[in-house]
Amino acid sequence: MTSPALTLAVPARSRRRRARMGQWQGLLYIAPAMALVIVFFVVPVLFTFWMSFHDWPLLGQPEWIGLGNYVRLLTDNRFFTALKFTAYYTVITTIAIFVVAFPLAIFVEKQRRGVGFYRTVFFMPVVVGLATASLLWVWLANVDSGLIGPAIRMMGVTGKKVNLLATFDSAFWTIIVMVVWKVAGFTMIILLTGLQSIPVELNEAARIDGAGRWQRFRHLTLPLMRRTIALALILSVTGSVLAFDQFYIMTSGGPQNRMISVVYYIFNQSFVSFHLGYGSALSIALLAILIALSVVQLRLLRVGDDK
């Protein structure tokens, strides 16, 4: 957005001429971007809908089956199991990330000696890939060659071998720790931008009025950060609903196939069993869930009220 004063400074004649020419030139400048978005995004989205009404094998002719895939989806127990697991995972990870990231954000907010160093180090795991992080942690959690299990054993907590990835609960919590390690720095920075946008004077005024630390946090900081918290929450929930790498790499969907997330299930249907049509119907369901979740979260946090 330019200020009106700047626009007025341009001579009217040149502006009109440029506006006429600009019609085409502007389109030319955005053409490559539009071409990519249309070919690799808009078309695939529409195509997902189209495919979801077909029985679509990898080879051979697709066959129109109307709502067949959707009917199948509604009675597919494995899909609902995946959905339930993903919901469970999303709730637990999001809580875990916030529990770690909020104190970290408060910790790095004050300008003190070394704060830049701390921010950088806390953030480092964010820039490596989720696949890399999963690989690193699956080694740390390995029963024979890893760090965590053998260390627990060496400290004499138990005499038996500790295989963290063998049972659902211990594997699940290992993955939660890995994800918190990987993502907390990101959420911390998002929350930090919210904390920093609160005027210092407000906090001072509340303190002079006798509000305690917790009261100030509860009645001043949290409400003023609502938009930031909403953003961090949406990013965390969306990321968790779409989780795939960690389950594929760390447990292969494992113990007893109980760690199949929704994206993992779509992956299996589309690219292992090659039910591409059914995979598309599942994708549409995933899309609907994600959009619904974002709307609900924005409502819950009443973003926009105070805009």
Next chain:
Amino acid sequence: MSATAKQARQRRKFWGGFGYHAFGIGAALFFFAPFAWTGLASLRTGSEAQQPPLPPWPTNSISFDTYAVLDTFGAGVWQHIFNSTIVALATVVLTVIVSLLAGYGFSRYRFPLKNVFFVLIIATLMIPFQSILTPLFIILAKLGLNNSLVGLVLVYVTLQLPFSVFMMRNAFDAVPREIEEAARIDGARDLKLLIKVLLPLVMPGVATVAIFAFLNSWNEFLAALILLSDNQKYTLPVLMTAVRAGRLGAINWGAVQAGVMVMTIPCLVVFLILQRYYMRGLMAGAVK
């Protein structure tokens, strides 16, 4: 009296600082230790590499055995480093070019349906690419771009566009129009104007766009796993699934450690050098 009050204050300050840094260093260890642990462990000799990393550092002598073992997977680790590097660099270059042009177009020109186009690009953020992988797979096959690094790059560039176009439009919006008018009077037009005059002014935006494009394409796993089927063409994360799967039921953990380091080090180096631009992008996204 005042002396003791002063002492008390100093003592409180000391212990406050102590608590602050104790917490800070403790947390820093949690976030940094896994990297250090893997890095040190990957330098152990081949036989040691299968042992628990207690202690993590090499006890005999430093060796690169684990990296040599990593090289025996797939088409040799250099081939996959090459693939990953080419994909990441091509994604960076294309993303910068395409978003530079689009950002300029959206910032400086008026044309029909401008807002519709802009919203369409940004709206792709709402739809996760995980949900369109199935048709992408088929469309790329129709275009003859399945199992091809070119196809993968085009997908990555598209995924980067919403953020990048948004960043570049804002960068151009922040450049005063007088500068362009002056350059026009001096005879600079169109692309020449954009590259010679405006590009240096939006360089910070370009840096931000480039870093995100690099990290995201270097680290991406699921799309590469689905779209690449030929051993020769695997990017590093896909190669690592073979290492993770092991041979004859045995996983070589030394190779895993080496692979983690090969994938991690470029990310950390890029981040540490260009941190300022990375954080700027993150903040811009958060404020939006």
